[in-house]
Amino acid sequence: MSLLKEPDFGTPAKEGAATISLEVDGLPVSVPEGTSVMRAAALAGVDIPKLCATDRLDAFGSCRLCLVEIDGRRGTPASCTTPAADGMVVRTQTPKVARLRENVMELYISDHPLDCLTCGANGDCELQDMAGAVGLRQVRYGYEGENHFDAIKDQSNPYFDFDPSKCIVCSRCVRACDEIQGTFALTIEGRGFASKVSPGAGESFMDSECVSCGACVQACPTATLQERSVIELGMPSRSVITTCAYCGVGCSFKAELRGDELVRMVPHKDGGANEGHSCVKGRFAFGYATHPDRVLRPMVREKITDPWREVEWEEAIGTVARRMLEIRRLHGAGAIGAITSSRCTNEEVYVVQKMVRAAFGSNNVDTCARVCHSPTGYGLKQTFGESAGTQDFRSVAQADVIMVIGANPTDGHPVFASRMKQRIRQGARLIVIDPRRIDLVRSPHITADHHLQLNPGTNVAVVNAIAHVVVTEGLVDESFIAARCEGFDEWAEFISREGNSPEAVQQLTGVPAAEVRAAARLYAQAPNGAIYYGLGVTEHSQGSTMVMGMANLAMACGNIGRDGVGVNPLRGQNNVQGSCDMGSFPHELSGYRHVSDDAVRQVFENLWGTTLLPEPGLRIPNMFDAALEGTFRGLFVHGEDIAQSDPNVGHVTAALSAMELVVVQDLFINETAKFAHVFLPGASFLEKDGTFTNAERRINRVRAVMKPKSGRHEWDIVCQVATAMGYPMHYDHPSQIMDEIATVTPTFAGVSFERLEQAGSIQWPCDADAPDGTPIMHVESFTRGKGRFVPTPFVPTEERSTRRFPLILTTGRILSQYNVGAQTRRTANIAWHQEDLLEIHPHDAEDRGITDGDEVTLASRVGQTKLRAKISDRMPTGVVYTTFHYPVTGANVVTTENSDWATNCPEYKVTAVQVALARPAVRDRKAHAQDGVLAVELVD
Ligand code: SF4
Ligand code: SF4
């Protein structure tokens, strides 16, 4: 449980030692230089009335409520904008300031509707609080004069209302949108009495640039900007701190409840990853957890053509165990396995892989990270010795040059993108390497210095060309390389070859050589250069090579081991890092230790009381292939929708159809469940107790806000399946699972729920040497000792555009939807995105007679689908783009089985396709999302 209202010190904290000593109302206090008088007073325990100030925003000094008197100074300065000085004596409650404050409040209240008792913010309104704090007893000006009481409400946003009649024009919302979110959607229009907050040029919130992050709602001191759920359900009365279950940023939230009902999610100021900020998904899109589509009773069926039959838990668990055992008896342990989910907690993932290894008796466990960031694990392990990002998010505040490769942070990792944009607005330079002109390339107050708009599939050629410039122009950090790295000479000889020069590859990559040279110089000569990357790096046939290429580049420039540098994967799902850490790859036990290592296996065998196989098990694609060959027959799918998210869906569904037993544990009947024989209801993140690990290795607590709606915890169900198969597994609480993880995993040795309660969150490695965790890795030396340069020759993908398939398709995600959309499609987020669209360049569209909104067929050599076209010059000619949030589109029907050479991560980002106008032409269509699935009416 946490405080509903977190303390607000009025202005942001200043870094540094407390060297300034002053006295506030007789109380001594010491603060760092630059601290405001208001904050110093708050630290001394004196709350100065305020309205326009909040400690999340720079002081503004507009409301004049925070006036104080300072001995030896004339007048009554605003405490929020006055820096504290050594020896200062401040008085906050003199008759003079009391009178002035009362006057100010009178003016505010005389233009404010007095409907406090029925107002949605009653009890959570700073105007109400301040009226009390200044002792306002009367309003002399009356309410008859000109006022804003009739200002029209804007209810266009599905999640919050804007009622300008209650606005005090404090500008907190505008500043939150500018300073924190970085969208600059709001302005104060007009002057004096006529001034008012406006989204865009007189537009509604929905029509404006607003991305619905909620920062303005949180900053608003009145009921002007307020969550619709609070208006409808009433003010919450208690809160529980937990972690967002969407992306790998891992934002902390206060889940605020009224009774047992979740009213709102408020980003937690002390959250290490988000520091009080949020995006539309974590902040508002939690309604899926209580959506009527949730399946709450276990179901079984003999054949996938049979109707589902609801059963008791014991029968469902017994069926799984009996049929898995039967397959094992007839076909061996190699015929059964499981897929773990990066949406589940560390504790859940750990027990699933334990079930497979100890109860199933195979190493056939793989994770959905196979299809996203497995090359990250491989590439960073080979070069640095640890399969994880190097920095914490905070570190970006020290970066001088930021290189974003194959990632779209404003859509995919919005809260981190806001941090990054803050740093860029402060002056950091930006290099974007992406075929698509993502928002970061040009957005309010941000322009990338270089956008290397490469052809899809040529990442390695580009990173090699950058490194070629660094080496051949003598921009390497020689002392760093000499002291910290190995293999440099061999790599330098390779990278210096003419074939790797920007000039040699420019025709192939499509990036002008001069642009590559300029970007390389910028990165190499920066005091601190940081690389952030996403699936546009990993989901290629050379994904692992590219990860190593970036690691080489960072080492060559000495950009590892301190704030503001590093090689940082922006992880897709909430617990991708954790699911990999927990040993859910077929070749690795927890902590990335190979199953062939006898000493490591011994540790687990001793604790688990069983024998483990030293050979790696099957990867996900191998499971599918083996299923079609008849050697893999039983699969437990924990919280993944492989029939929608994995490539070449036709191949996946054929494999699923061929299996004797498919068990799906999930919230909804998803595409995979259509091929399942047993359905085990899962729990939403609001019902879970455990931990997630975000992209910066930060282990965050997930706390149950409500009991599991199905009546059972997922980790417990898995234990019961293992037990029913003859391998007893039992824990009383997820904390015991974490204790076991800590026992067997050196990088988690110091982690426990107790430590997490004390620290809030911990970044692994956390052990005796680093009891508080490790925000920055490889500081003195690399995890593997010396950082290893690995030559990374460019090998073109086999997927080429041809006469038949002349365009290249690349896929990605958008802000309002998430992955296969199972969650976000069941929320009001569909207001922003109701279908997957195919972005196509105007020239490519014109060549095909396609106009904006036309329905088109998208075909590759493996499949074909239909969707509507969006004409956009964000893509270069020859490249088209779509998302895969809707099963009705099934974009992965067309993606191929090509994959990364080292990890089998699918090559989602390069598929040769043809696009053609679908016939008959659709003149009008009404699209509406119902029950999570898009229904399309064609009207011709
Ligand atoms: S919700 Fe976010 S983006 Fe929209 S106006 Fe408010 S702060 Fe700006
Ligand atoms: S909407 Fe709220 S935060 Fe914005 S100016 Fe009005 S009162 Fe202040």
Ligand code: SF4
């Ligand atoms: S940035 Fe990611 S973790 Fe944070 S609120 Fe948004 S979806 Fe959740």
Ligand code: FES
């Ligand atoms: S709080 Fe200082 S002027 Fe508004």
